[in-house]
Amino acid sequence: MTAPGPGARSAGAGSLCVLAASLLWGTTGTAATFAPDVGPLAIGAVAMGLGGLLQALVAAARIARQAPRLRARRGTVLLGSVAVAAYPLAFYSAMHLAGVAVGTVVSIGMAPPASAVIERVMDRRRLTRRWKLGAALGLLGTLMLCAGQAAGAPGGAERTSTAATLLGVGLGLIAATTYALYSWAAHRLITQGVTSRAAMGAVFGVGGLLLVPVLLLTGAPLLDSGSNMAVGAYMALVPMFAGYVLFGWGLAHVPASTATTLSLLEPAVAAVLAVLVIGERLPAVGWGGIALVLACLAVLTAPAGVSGRRRQRRDGVTPLRRTAVEHTTARSDPAP
Numbered sequence: 001m002t003a004p005g006p007g008a009r010s011a012g013a014g015s016l017c018v019l020a021a022s023l024l025w026g027t028t029g030t031a032a033t034f035a036p037d038v039g040p041l042a043i044g045a046v047a048m049g050l051g052g053l054l055q056a057l058v059a060a061a062r063i064a065r066q067a068p069r070l071r072a073r074r075g076t077v078l079l080g081s082v083a084v085a086a087y088p089l090a091f092y093s094a095m096h097l098a099g100v101a102v103g104t105v106v107s108i109g110m111a112p113p114a115s116a117v118i119e120r121v122m123d124r125r126r127l128t129r130r131w132k133l134g135a136a137l138g139l140l141g142t143l144m145l146c147a148g149q150a151a152g153a154p155g156g157a158e159r160t161s162t163a164a165t166l167l168g169v170g171l172g173l174i175a176a177t178t179y180a181l182y183s184w185a186a187h188r189l190i191t192q193g194v195t196s197r198a199a200m201g202a203v204f205g206v207g208g209l210l211l212v213p214v215l216l217l218t219g220a221p222l223l224d225s226g227s228n229m230a231v232g233a234y235m236a237l238v239p240m241f242a243g244y245v246l247f248g249w250g251l252a253h254v255p256a257s258t259a260t261t262l263s264l265l266e267p268a269v270a271a272v273l274a275v276l277v278i279g280e281r282l283p284a285v286g287w288g289g290i291a292l293v294l295a296c297l298a299v300l301t302a303p304a305g306v307s308g309r310r311r312q313r314r315d316g317v318t319p320l321r322r323t324a325v326e327h328t329t330a331r332s333d334p335a336p
Helices: 006-025 028-032 040-058 060-065 067-072 074-098 100-107 111-123 129-152 162-191 196-218 226-251 256-262 265-278 284-301 306-314 320-332
Strands: none
Touching: 006 226, 006 256, 006 265, 006 284, 028 226, 028 265, 040 060, 040 074, 040 196, 040 226, 060 067, 060 196, 067 074, 067 196, 074 100, 074 162, 074 196, 100 129, 100 162, 100 265, 111 129, 111 162, 111 256, 129 256, 129 265, 129 284, 162 196, 162 226, 162 256, 196 226, 226 256, 256 284, 265 284
16 A cells, blocks of 8 residues: 655645634534624624734734735735625625525535636646545535525525525625635635745735725624624634634645535534534434535545546646645746
8 A cells, every 4th residue: 555645645634724624614603693683794894804804913924024925916815805805795695685504505515616617717727536526525415404404494494585585696606706716816825935824814814904894884783792792703713713724724735626625514514513502403304415515525535546646647636735846946947
């Protein structure tokens, strides 16, 4: 048996970082139930806004050292920052309008295909059969999970008007696209020589600044009670700050399409917490969906054998360490 090489080990560590981030993100829905009077825009703005500004503050020294590289790639930084600001507003509003089940399945479930399209168009990356299998299992599992959540909700499926549902679905598609965009932008910066902390701090810091006006306009209910303030602080510090630090480390070792697929663990964690903490009931189809999501994660995180690594190279998917070296060589070699 051949031991996994350095590329496989780094990819495994990156996958674990993304899974840890997804575990933290999965707590946001349960946490938000403890602040029912706070609207979705305020929740999104305080979580991503303050969390992003904190990332920038902690990474300030690294951002300063990497400033020339960040300025040279300011278009990528700005694209990622705008996506960071748009994502939480669209995500929490989608769940508010279309219901948690529909909003989650569109926002989270459609992010992997959106990420794959972005990588195909921007990077000419071909996807491996392993990723396609994992993404199919994950998307089917997420659909089953959200169907189970809807069926298990008190009184049946959540009652929303057709117009609200359609608007929620549209916002969910925006959330999926912006999630894929800022993941791709951060990954692009990292593979071009910017450290993960500087890349995430710059992208999320500017995104956090863009969310400050939204927080000022909508965040008054956060100050109405101690529990509301505690929820806002938790959302900013734990899922968003700590979660996205882990996500940035993961993006240094796995492609954005793999990272967004691994984050399908988030709705599974949210569903289990809803059962254990809030007391919701999850039918068998929902538990079956969780099993498929776990199967998706097993497919994507299992070490690739020698033949699998050869297929990855043939399909155009190379370890990120090698990719970073190729980027460095391309910058330093004179043109022919």
